[in-house]
Amino acid sequence: MKFVDEAFIDIAAGDGGNGCVSFRHEKYKEFGGPNGGDGGRGGHVYAVADVNLNTLVDFRFSRRHEAKRGEHGMGSDMFGAAGSDITLKMPVGTIISDANTGEVLYELLTPGEVITIAKGGDGGFGNLRFKSAINRAPRQKTPGWPGEKKNLKLELKVLADVGLLGMPNAGKSTFIAAVSNARPKIADYPFTTLHPNLGVVRVGPEQSFVVADIPGLIEGASEGAGLGHQFLRHLQRTRLLLHVVDMAPFDDAVDPVAQAKAIVAELKKYDAELYDKPRWLVLNKLDMVPAEERAARVKDFVKRFKWKGPVFEISALTREGCEPLVKAIYQHVHGVQQAEQGVVAEVDPRFAGDAPE
Numbered sequence: 001m002k003f004v005d006e007a008f009i010d011i012a013a014g015d016g017g018n019g020c021v022s023f024r025h026e027k028y029k030e031f032g033g034p035n036g037g038d039g040g041r042g043g044h045v046y047a048v049a050d051v052n053l054n055t056l057v058d059f060r061f062s063r064r065h066e067a068k069r070g071e072h073g074m075g076s077d078m079f080g081a082a083g084s085d086i087t088l089k090m091p092v093g094t095i096i097s098d099a100n101t102g103e104v105l106y107e108l109l110t111p112g113e114v115i116t117i118a119k120g121g122d123g124g125f126g127n128l129r130f131k132s133a134i135n136r137a138p139r140q141k142t143p144g145w146p147g148e149k150k151n152l153k154l155e156l157k158v159l160a161d162v163g164l165l166g167m168p169n170a171g172k173s174t175f176i177a178a179v180s181n182a183r184p185k186i187a188d189y190p191f192t193t194l195h196p197n198l199g200v201v202r203v204g205p206e207q208s209f210v211v212a213d214i215p216g217l218i219e220g221a222s223e224g225a226g227l228g229h230q231f232l233r234h235l236q237r238t239r240l241l242l243h244v245v246d247m248a249p250f251d252d253a254v255d256p257v258a259q260a261k262a263i264v265a266e267l268k269k270y271d272a273e274l275y276d277k278p279r280w281l282v283l284n285k286l287d288m289v290p291a292e293e294r295a296a297r298v299k300d301f302v303k304r305f306k307w308k309g310p311v312f313e314i315s316a317l318t319r320e321g322c323e324p325l326v327k328a329i330y331q332h333v334h335g336v337q338q339a340e341q342g343v344v345a346e347v348d349p350r351f352a353g354d355a356p357e
Contacts, residue, residue: 005156005196005234007059008099011118014042014069014083016144019124022075023137034138036073036127040080042120042147043067046087049108053091054198056154067118070144073126080123087114093159093237099151109159117152121145155233158196160212161333163235165267166244167259168215171284173197175244175316176213179326196234203330212238232270239336240329241279247297248288257304278332280310282325287315 017039024032045067065088071080090096096106096117106115122145130138164172180199197213214234235241245260268275283301286294298313310328314321 005056007056007154008063009059009152009154010064010150011045011088011152012064012066012149013045013118013120013147014067015146016040016042016121016123017070017072017080017083018143019126019129019141020073020075021127021139021141024076033136034127034131035075035077036141037075037077037079038126038129039073039123039144040070040082041123042070042144043083043085044116044120045118045148046085047090047094047096047106047108047115047117048087049092049094049111049113050089051092051111053089054158055091056094056156059088059090059154067120067147069147070120070123072144073123073141077128079126082123083120085120088117090154091156091158093157095155095157097153097155099153102153105152118148118150121147157237158198158212158234159210160198160234160238161209162201162211162240162242162329163238164211164213164244165235165241165263165279167246167263170244170246171316172213172244175282175284175314175322176211178316178319179322180211201326201329203326207330207334209330209333232267232274235277236271236274238277239333241274241277242282242329243279244282244284245301246285247283247301248285257301260301260305280312281305281307282312282314284314284316286313287318287320 019039020036022034022036024035026032045065065086067086068083070083073080090108092108092111094108095104096108097104106117108115124142124144125140127138127141130140132138164176166172176197176199180201196215199211199213200208201211202208212234214232243260243263245256247256249256249259264275281302283298286298289297294313298311302311312321312325312328314325316322
C-alpha cells in the first residue's frame with residue numbers, strides 16, 4: 001500500500017430540513033389548527049482514530065465527503081428525519097487543521113477516539129411552533145440551517161516511543177527487524193526505506209515500546225537532497241532518538257564523523273525542539289570491524305564527534321549488543337511515561353539526561 005502522510009479534503013455536514021406550513025383537515029373539524037412539523041437536522045461528519053490504519057492514502061483519492069441533509073417537516077405533526085451521519089476513519093496520530101489558515105483544529109491521539117469535525121444544520125420550524133392564543137392559524141415557517149463546510153488538511157505523525165535517525169544504509173531497518181516484529185525492506189543499497197516503519201519491541205510480559213524507522217537523511221536534506229527531511233515529522237512525538245551510525249562504510253573515503261555531524265545539522269535546521277530531545281549514539285556494524293580495532297575506532301569516533309551522552313556498540317546483523325540497548329531504552333521510556341503521569345521512577349543515571357552534541 002502506498003504510504004501517504006498528508007492529504008487535503010473538503011467536508012460538508014448536511015443542511016437542516018425546512019419547516020412545514022400545514023393545517024389539520026378532517027370531516028367535522030373546520031378549524032383543526034396548525035400541524036406543520038419541524039425539519040430534521042442535517043447529518044454530522046465525524047472522525048475516528050482507527051488503529052488498523054497507518055496511512056492517509058484513502059483521502060488522497062477521495063477528497064469530497066458530504067453528509068445527508070435532513071428531511072423537510074410534513075403535515076399531521078410529522079417532523080422530518082435527521083440526515084445520515086458519516087464517519088471518516090483516520091490513523092491514530094492524525095492532525096486535522098484548517099487548510100486555509102493552518103490553524104490546528106483537532107488531533108487524534110487515542111485509539112477509538114471520536115470527534116465531530118463538522119456539525120449538521122438544525123431543522124427549520126414548522127407552523128406548529130408559532131401557534132399561540134392570539135395567532136391560532138400561523139403561516140410562518142423557517143428554513144433549515146446550513147451545515148458546516150470546511151476545507152481541511154490532514155497530517156499524519158506516527159506515534160512511537162523511540163525514533164531511529166541516521167544516514168541511508170546505516171542499518172536502521174536491520175536494527176528494527178532484529179529487535180521488533182517489523183519486517184522492513186532490507187538491501188545493500190541506500191534509500192531502501194521509503195516510508196516510516198513501526199515495530200513493537202517486547203522486553204518482557206507487559207513490557208514493550210514502539211520504535212519508528214524513517215527514511216535516511218543526507219547532508220542538504222533541508223534543501224530537498226535525497227528524500228528531503230519531511231519524514232522527520234514522525235519523530236516529533238517520540239520520547240527518545242537513537243542516532244545510528246555506520247562504523248564500517250563501504251567507501252574508505254567516507255568519514256562516519258562527518259556523516260554524523262551532517263545528520264545533527266539537518267536535525268537542528270528542521271526543528272530545534274526535536275534537536276533538544278534525548279538522543280543516544282548507536283554505533284552499528286561493528287561486526288565488520290576487526291576485533292582488535294573496535295575499541296580504538298569507537299574511542300576515536302566519540303572524541304572527534306565530541307559526544308558526551310550514552311554510547312552503545314552493536315551489530316544489528318548479528319544482534320550483538322542489541323539486548324542491553326533494548327533494556328536501557330525500555331527503562332528510559334518507562335521512566336518518562338511514569339514522570340508524565342506524576343510517578344517518580346528510578347532511572348539508571350547513565351541514561352537519565354539528554355545527550356547533546
